[in-house]
Amino acid sequence: MTAPASWLDLPPDHPFGVATLPYGVFATGAGTPRVGVRVGEQVLDVAAVAEADGRVPELAAAFGAATLNPLLSLGRPAWRRARAWLTELLTQPDRRAVVAAHLVPLDRVRLSLPIDVADYVDFYASEYHASNVGRIFRPDSPPLTPNWKHLPIGYHGRAGTVVVSGTEIRRPRGQRRPPGAATPTFGPSQALDIEAELGFVVGQATELGTPVSVDEADEHLFGVVLLNDWSARDIQAWEYVPLGPFLGKSFATSISAWVVPLDALAAARVPVPGQDPEPLPYLRGTKPPQGLDIRCEVELNGTVISRPTYRDMYWSPEQMLAHMTVNGARLRDGDLFASGTISGPRDDSLGCLLELTRNGTQPLRLPDGSTRGYLTDGDRVTLRAWAPGPAGARVGLGEVTGTIVPPR
Amino acid sequence: MTAPASWLDLPPDHPFGVATLPYGVFATGAGTPRVGVRVGEQVLDVAAVAEADGRVPELAAAFGAATLNPLLSLGRPAWRRARAWLTELLTQPDRRAVVAAHLVPLDRVRLSLPIDVADYVDFYASEYHASNVGRIFRPDSPPLTPNWKHLPIGYHGRAGTVVVSGTEIRRPRGQRRPPGAATPTFGPSQALDIEAELGFVVGQATELGTPVSVDEADEHLFGVVLLNDWSARDIQAWEYVPLGPFLGKSFATSISAWVVPLDALAAARVPVPGQDPEPLPYLRGTKPPQGLDIRCEVELNGTVISRPTYRDMYWSPEQMLAHMTVNGARLRDGDLFASGTISGPRDDSLGCLLELTRNGTQPLRLPDGSTRGYLTDGDRVTLRAWAPGPAGARVGLGEVTGTIVPPR
Numbered sequence: 001m002t003a004p005a006s007w008l009d010l011p012p013d014h015p016f017g018v019a020t021l022p023y024g025v026f027a028t029g030a031g032t033p034r035v036g037v038r039v040g041e042q043v044l045d046v047a048a049v050a051e052a053d054g055r056v057p058e059l060a061a062a063f064g065a066a067t068l069n070p071l072l073s074l075g076r077p078a079w080r081r082a083r084a085w086l087t088e089l090l091t092q093p094d095r096r097a098v099v100a101a102h103l104v105p106l107d108r109v110r111l112s113l114p115i116d117v118a119d120y121v122d123f124y125a126s127e128y129h130a131s132n133v134g135r136i137f138r139p140d141s142p143p144l145t146p147n148w149k150h151l152p153i154g155y156h157g158r159a160g161t162v163v164v165s166g167t168e169i170r171r172p173r174g175q176r177r178p179p180g181a182a183t184p185t186f187g188p189s190q191a192l193d194i195e196a197e198l199g200f201v202v203g204q205a206t207e208l209g210t211p212v213s214v215d216e217a218d219e220h221l222f223g224v225v226l227l228n229d230w231s232a233r234d235i236q237a238w239e240y241v242p243l244g245p246f247l248g249k250s251f252a253t254s255i256s257a258w259v260v261p262l263d264a265l266a267a268a269r270v271p272v273p274g275q276d277p278e279p280l281p282y283l284r285g286t287k288p289p290q291g292l293d294i295r296c297e298v299e300l301n302g303t304v305i306s307r308p309t310y311r312d313m314y315w316s317p318e319q320m321l322a323h324m325t326v327n328g329a330r331l332r333d334g335d336l337f338a339s340g341t342i343s344g345p346r347d348d349s350l351g352c353l354l355e356l357t358r359n360g361t362q363p364l365r366l367p368d369g370s371t372r373g374y375l376t377d378g379d380r381v382t383l384r385a386w387a388p389g390p391a392g393a394r395v396g397l398g399e400v401t402g403t404i405v406p407p408r
Numbered sequence: 409m410t411a412p413a414s415w416l417d418l419p420p421d422h423p424f425g426v427a428t429l430p431y432g433v434f435a436t437g438a439g440t441p442r443v444g445v446r447v448g449e450q451v452l453d454v455a456a457v458a459e460a461d462g463r464v465p466e467l468a469a470a471f472g473a474a475t476l477n478p479l480l481s482l483g484r485p486a487w488r489r490a491r492a493w494l495t496e497l498l499t500q501p502d503r504r505a506v507v508a509a510h511l512v513p514l515d516r517v518r519l520s521l522p523i524d525v526a527d528y529v530d531f532y533a534s535e536y537h538a539s540n541v542g543r544i545f546r547p548d549s550p551p552l553t554p555n556w557k558h559l560p561i562g563y564h565g566r567a568g569t570v571v572v573s574g575t576e577i578r579r580p581r582g583q584r585r586p587p588g589a590a591t592p593t594f595g596p597s598q599a600l601d602i603e604a605e606l607g608f609v610v611g612q613a614t615e616l617g618t619p620v621s622v623d624e625a626d627e628h629l630f631g632v633v634l635l636n637d638w639s640a641r642d643i644q645a646w647e648y649v650p651l652g653p654f655l656g657k658s659f660a661t662s663i664s665a666w667v668v669p670l671d672a673l674a675a676a677r678v679p680v681p682g683q684d685p686e687p688l689p690y691l692r693g694t695k696p697p698q699g700l701d702i703r704c705e706v707e708l709n710g711t712v713i714s715r716p717t718y719r720d721m722y723w724s725p726e727q728m729l730a731h732m733t734v735n736g737a738r739l740r741d742g743d744l745f746a747s748g749t750i751s752g753p754r755d756d757s758l759g760c761l762l763e764l765t766r767n768g769t770q771p772l773r774l775p776d777g778s779t780r781g782y783l784t785d786g787d788r789v790t791l792r793a794w795a796p797g798p799a800g801a802r803v804g805l806g807e808v809t810g811t812i813v814p815p816r
Binding site for chain 1: 526527529532542545546553554555558559561562563564565566567568569571575578580581582583585591592593594616617618619640643646647648649650651652653654655656658659660685688689690731732734735736737738739740743815816
């Protein structure tokens with residue numbers, strides 16, 4: 001499959017060309033938020049062009065909404081129609097006039113949280129990350145818990161503190177027990193970390209009691225965001241036994257403003273590295289599990305400090321979704337589940353400072369001569385990523401960025 | 409304070425007299441769902457009586473909504489006005505005519521989930537429960553983890569699977585590892601359990617980055633529900649290390665259809681049993697922590713199998729709310745946090761079968777001669793509770809009930 005040529009004057013490897021077409025929610029001036037699609041350095045006002053074009057009346061209400069949730073509720077056949085329609089608009093020269101009138105420069109729009117997050121689940125799907133964390137947090141035990149290769153470990157996070165890229169990240173305060181101390185102290189986290197992850201946006205709600213199989217999962221996977229699961233390691237280490245992470249994570253989770261449709265990532269599907277032992281039947285589909293060849297960058301104050309590679313992840317997105325629902329848990333439009341930290345086998349492919357600095361004991365040196373074990377107030381973290389598209393095209397994921405500010 | 413006399417012909421100790429006035433959402437016939445208040449064995453159509461009475465125009469829209477969330481958003485001053493107005497309606501004889509026209513027999517209404525649950529958090533606030541579970545799940549370690557008396561342990565649950573009382577509970581399937589086995593098997597849970605809890609319904613949303621102190625917490629505590637946190641112990645035991653409970657809990661959480669305002673529980677506030685060591689300052693208010701004297705019953709197929717006592721809980725509701733937000737996590741209208749299993753010191757005050765039957769090893773014998781380690785398909789579980797109200801009145805909490813059905 002080749003990427004269709006566009007009448008847009010974009011370089012063929014532009015990350016937001018017609019092979020990408022990510023959805024977001026934007027507003028201009030005093031206007032109300034509505035759905036937009038990023039094309040190059042512009043945003044297409046989809047509701048306006050749908051009205052002018054007149055060929056997708058069944059999608060008009062969803063495009064005019066202030067979140068993607070109405071679009072998510074329509075299901076994959078509608079998602080495919082929307083994408084085919086957008087592709088035609090941007091590649092057929094005779095559509096240029098109607099489209100061009102509804103393109104807004106990116107620097108003139110405000111982007112908001114694209115989805116009303118229903119439930120937020122965070123998985124732990126990187127074997128490298130889970131092993132590294134196990135060695136640091138539980139040095140006296142095997143790095144992987146006995147269940148890890150049998151099921152995608154996950155937990156629920158706080159949906160209400162998912163924020164859009166660009167939102168300031170306020171350093172959380174909380175309890176932590178200093179090494180060797182008998183009792184905890186309270187104060188601003190001294191171990192504020194990032195976690196570079198992918199987030200999967202779910203649509204086409206299901207009914208309680210109805211699991212979604214691995215083979216059915218793609219019907220519910222609308223698209224992906226880049227996600228930074230900010231983590232206060234000192235708070236987390238003290239609180240997480242026995243019921244898991246809570247305040248160490250629930251202060252903020254940032255996602256990119258753009259949701260890249262799963263259909264844009266067809267050329268990026270790759271086999272997962274391999275699963276041994278073979279998972280139980282409910283985690284197997286008719287085809288071998290497929291991961292995603294997505295290359296990420298973690299940038300701290302302008303310096304790339306890591307290049308995590310999503311293709312190293314152990315569990316596939318479809319396996320995570322099937323596992324999440326196998327007990328009958330229903331899906332809602334706007335559910336968001338994240339991969340867990342994307343870490344690969346190399347020192348330069350680790351997705352969090354906990355691993356990159358060995359829990360702060362081996363600080364990074366930045367070009368300005370400063371060092372970082374964990375994040376300092378004022379630090380700006382940006383995650384970026386791209387995937388191969390059809391015929392040499394490049395599919396960009398919207399960046400997710402956040403700057404650390406001190407507690408109030 | 410004495411309970412005002414009502415023109416309603418209710419016995420003075422009726423659990424849903426004028427000292428209670430719980431809110432729910434009801435519909436009749438083909439009508440749309442709207443807010444109702446339970447009075448005896450009837451439901452007051454609050455939106456209709458507000459329109460007829462004309463004195464609370466600022467509350468009319470919230471009363472006409474299909475969930476309590478708009479009412480939750482108005483905050484405590486509005487909640488107080490609503491309760492004072494309702495109390496006057498039901499105690500002033502000259503209001504009888506306007507009210508009586510809008511009372512509907514309880515057996516003619518359909519009750520729905522009263523809140524659109526934003527985030528659902530489950531705490532672990534009973535020292536007895538946490539100790540008993542620790543002994544069963546981690547026999548080689550001290551029963552309480554080192555953090556337990558320093559902070560209210562909690563985790564996020566699945567908001568999308570919170571259901572209203574009466575909803576059938578489908579037995580979940582999942583992975584569990586049989587005792588002594590090296591690898592897991594898959595199938596319907598063989599250890600389906602209840603957890604008798606209180607749930608606290610939150611209103612008056614806050615902004616990200618703004619903790620709510622113990623002293624401020626009551627401004628955000630709208631009321632309480634009875635909550636059954638159904639648990640698949642075999643799934644939970646295999647999955648929960650290291651990131652906490654997930655599929656062992658996320659298949660269903662039942663709450664009562666009625667939300668009892670915190671203002672109805674003023675006479676039930678009692679000191680917590682005692683906290684040693686003294687908690688960190690952010691968990692202390694200007695007054696000593698107050699629990700709730702709420703007496704619960706767990707009924708299985710018509711037989712009361714336990715009488716958990718909420719006054720035995722270690723952490724206060726205000727401490728849980730302050731802890732949940734101390735990292736800056738925002739509150740949303742419709743947030744729900746639960747106490748964790750209510751267990752007291754006695755064998756007949758334990759709030760789950762895991763404790764009552766010592767993980768199934770000491771089954772209960774029911775009057776029909778059958779035994780239960782855990783729940784069997786067809787079992788019907790009902791939680792009930794009441795608290796002392798003013799001057800000998802009794803404040804009832806709506807029951808929460810569910811019947812186990814087999815997996816699809």
